[in-house]
Amino acid sequence: MTNKAERAxxxxxxxxxWFGVMLQYGLMVSHKDPLAQTVKxxxxxxxxxxxxxxxxxxxxxLAPASxxxxxARRAGTRVAVGVYIGVTxxxxxxxxxxxxxxKGWQLVADTLLHTVTPLLFLADLLVLPPRExxxxxxxxxxxxxxxxxxxxxxxHGALSGWYPYPFLNVAKRGYPSVLLTMVVxxxxxxxxxxxxxxxxHLQLRLAKRG
Numbered sequence: 001m002t003n004k005a006e007r008a009x010x011x012x013x014x015x016x017x018w019f020g021v022m023l024q025y026g027l028m029v030s031h032k033d034p035l036a037q038t039v040k041x042x043x044x045x046x047x048x049x050x051x052x053x054x055x056x057x058x059x060x061x062l063a064p065a066s067x068x069x070x071x072a073r074r075a076g077t078r079v080a081v082g083v084y085i086g087v088t089x090x091x092x093x094x095x096x097x098x099x100x101x102x103k104g105w106q107l108v109a110d111t112l113l114h115t116v117t118p119l120l121f122l123a124d125l126l127v128l129p130p131r132e133x134x135x136x137x138x139x140x141x142x143x144x145x146x147x148x149x150x151x152x153x154x155x156h157g158a159l160s161g162w163y164p165y166p167f168l169n170v171a172k173r174g175y176p177s178v179l180l181t182m183v184v185x186x187x188x189x190x191x192x193x194x195x196x197x198x199x200x201h202l203q204l205r206l207a208k209r210g
Contacts, residue, residue: 007061007064013124016116016120017054018054020108020113021050021051021113023105024109025038027105043156044164045087046088048145049084050085050088050117052081053081053117055068055072056072057124075132075200079142082122083189085118086192087185088113089115126199129200129207133200136197139197142190143190168181
């Protein structure tokens with residue numbers, strides 16, 4: 001891709017991602033307490049991962065030379081964001097999709113957040129390889145967001161009695177089961193980080209040979 005085509009692609013992709021995020025927010029706050037719903041909105045890992053994807057794509061397209069743009073184009077950033085949105089899609093389609101049947105605009109938002117956005121960012125990772133590969137030793141840094149999310153979920157849940165996902169519901173599953181689930185998921189995050197880091201290294205090797 002040329003620089004213009006690359007930036008145009010990311011701008012369109014970012015617009016689609018942000019539309020899905022804002023649509024979901026509008027659906028959540030339209031008929032209920034806006035403040036409470038806003039807190040819940042930002043308490044979903046799905047929303048956080050989509051916001052990161054939208055920010056990374058938009059920054060790389062609109063201001064690639066800015067601090068945010070440089071951050072968005074770093075190999076480590078792209079791997080971490082790819083891991084977050086990949087886990088979002090995997091967990092939803094394997095564990096959560098069968099638990100409800102969204103209709104209308106909720107179905108649109110659901111599809112954008114859990115299917116379209118992951119595919120867009122996966123395409124960006126594969127079609128636009130980084131100029132340098134993420135370092136193996138930094139893979140653990142991708143666990144920072146899941147760790148912070150897990151702590152927030154437990155604290156907020158203890159205070160409010162509300163949990164964003166059934167597998168994190170301490171009230172129904174108890175702390176031992178939820179903490180074990182978190183450890184298993186952390187291992188999954190780390191493993192996927194190593195996989196995407198390996199993909200980046202392979203991309204660079206193929207590019208050099210080409």
